[in-house]
Amino acid sequence: MLSEAIVRPAESVRAWASGCLPPLLDGAVSDLLYGAPQALMALARAHGSPYHLLWPDVLRQNVEAFRAVLHRHRVPFELFYGAKVNKSQALVRAAVGCGIGVDASSIYELRDALAAGVDPRRVCATGPAKTAAFHAELLARDCLISVDSVQEFWALERRNQHGPETRVLLRYRPAGSQASRFGMGGDELLHCLRQLAQTRNRLRFQGFHFHLGGYDYAQRVLAVAELAPHVEAARYLGLEPRMIDIGGGLPIRYVEADAYESYLGRQASGHYRNGRVPASFYPYGGRVGACEWLDRFLESPLQDGASVAQYLQANELTLAIEPGRSLADQTGISVFQVNGVKALPQGRHVIFVEGSSFSACETWFASEYLVDPILVSASAQAPAATFSAYIAGHSCLDDDVITNRLIEFPRTVQAGDLLVYANTAGYQMDLLENEFHRHPMPRRLVARCGARALADFDIDEPRSD
Numbered sequence: 001m002l003s004e005a006i007v008r009p010a011e012s013v014r015a016w017a018s019g020c021l022p023p024l025l026d027g028a029v030s031d032l033l034y035g036a037p038q039a040l041m042a043l044a045r046a047h048g049s050p051y052h053l054l055w056p057d058v059l060r061q062n063v064e065a066f067r068a069v070l071h072r073h074r075v076p077f078e079l080f081y082g083a084k085v086n087k088s089q090a091l092v093r094a095a096v097g098c099g100i101g102v103d104a105s106s107i108y109e110l111r112d113a114l115a116a117g118v119d120p121r122r123v124c125a126t127g128p129a130k131t132a133a134f135h136a137e138l139l140a141r142d143c144l145i146s147v148d149s150v151q152e153f154w155a156l157e158r159r160n161q162h163g164p165e166t167r168v169l170l171r172y173r174p175a176g177s178q179a180s181r182f183g184m185g186g187d188e189l190l191h192c193l194r195q196l197a198q199t200r201n202r203l204r205f206q207g208f209h210f211h212l213g214g215y216d217y218a219q220r221v222l223a224v225a226e227l228a229p230h231v232e233a234a235r236y237l238g239l240e241p242r243m244i245d246i247g248g249g250l251p252i253r254y255v256e257a258d259a260y261e262s263y264l265g266r267q268a269s270g271h272y273r274n275g276r277v278p279a280s281f282y283p284y285g286g287r288v289g290a291c292e293w294l295d296r297f298l299e300s301p302l303q304d305g306a307s308v309a310q311y312l313q314a315n316e317l318t319l320a321i322e323p324g325r326s327l328a329d330q331t332g333i334s335v336f337q338v339n340g341v342k343a344l345p346q347g348r349h350v351i352f353v354e355g356s357s358f359s360a361c362e363t364w365f366a367s368e369y370l371v372d373p374i375l376v377s378a379s380a381q382a383p384a385a386t387f388s389a390y391i392a393g394h395s396c397l398d399d400d401v402i403t404n405r406l407i408e409f410p411r412t413v414q415a416g417d418l419l420v421y422a423n424t425a426g427y428q429m430d431l432l433e434n435e436f437h438r439h440p441m442p443r444r445l446v447a448r449c450g451a452r453a454l455a456d457f458d459i460d461e462p463r464s465d
């Protein structure tokens, strides 16, 4: 099945950064890519294509970086790993292992977190449509529950008539998100607060939650400002708010900002195989990473001359954050082997890889992963040439295209070569993955510290049923 190109001597394997949007790479990843690319070939032989590599150690570093910012601002905090970002159990275990909680929005994510040894009291359950079974398990384990609606509030009251008290947050729908179906407006919050204030209620109020689309910290500052009167109202009713959970959405940087802005400024329909520039992109080349974002959020003025951090301190409120993508930053790459290359009119090519766009899925959201894949040539003798190609999957769907953008490669791409998509752990690699055409699910492999060879990778541990 695999081309003979990959059984050539290991020394001939080389990695080439290509095109104009080369990925920012963590040291562990670039060591492997540029220092030991033959290991990537060996992994393809052993595990097929595509496969995903994960570095749980990098997630631990990301947690430490957040903690450093939060300590510096002296705010009490609680971190919850937004587990939906990636299906790797090793990442859940890494998060739990460094002592943070987990944001679970299904019974399965909850079970994965429990299997990883989480203290159930450090699970925060979000999601707008929790089933009765999910509620029951959350209640039985004393997890923190973010209540999305008045209806959910009533259901929880009904379902919790006998057990011990349960801690709840109320999810707020900020003024800037009126079209959203998530969370509650001011009147609904007040209704819930009044119910919670009744002494017979078995739901114990902890505070407020929101989660916004977009990546703007100023929007979160506004939402906290909107919540301040509700914090007051809760106190007036005799409740003790102790947490504000600002959800996730902390941005990460995939490519250099200058390169990115320059690309956006000159891209045109001719750069895409379908002649269409997508209407929107993730801000791949933003100037602010997650830690700086958090820094700016905390030092932003909120009210009466006080910053967000000072407001939280003065009100003895714990800041909760539920980062998904930003905790998964640089924790994974996805590797596709080239099946064949076909010449097209106008000097273009299409590269067919073994694998599908479900394993690198941005195009399914009418957008594009604006990060160039790195070419690992099976042969160092591959002719140097500008080689313009888009990248298609192996299925018979016309839309099974991983990269619509025509990538300029520095070498001719040949069957047996590898294309490495960097930094895919944040939703890209497995959000839509499936067994279409009966292809087996791609392997997820976990790197040990300093991994440079086949033997340094283990198969990811299984998830719970």
Ligand SMILES: *Cc1c(COP(=O)(O)O)cnc(C)c1O
Pocket: 082, 084, 085, 103, 126, 127, 211, 247, 248, 249, 250, 322, 323, 324, 325, 326
């Ligand atoms: C998805 C989600 C998150 C994580 O968002 P990221 O953008 O990955 O950080 C956090 N909280 C809630 C409620 C979510 O739905």
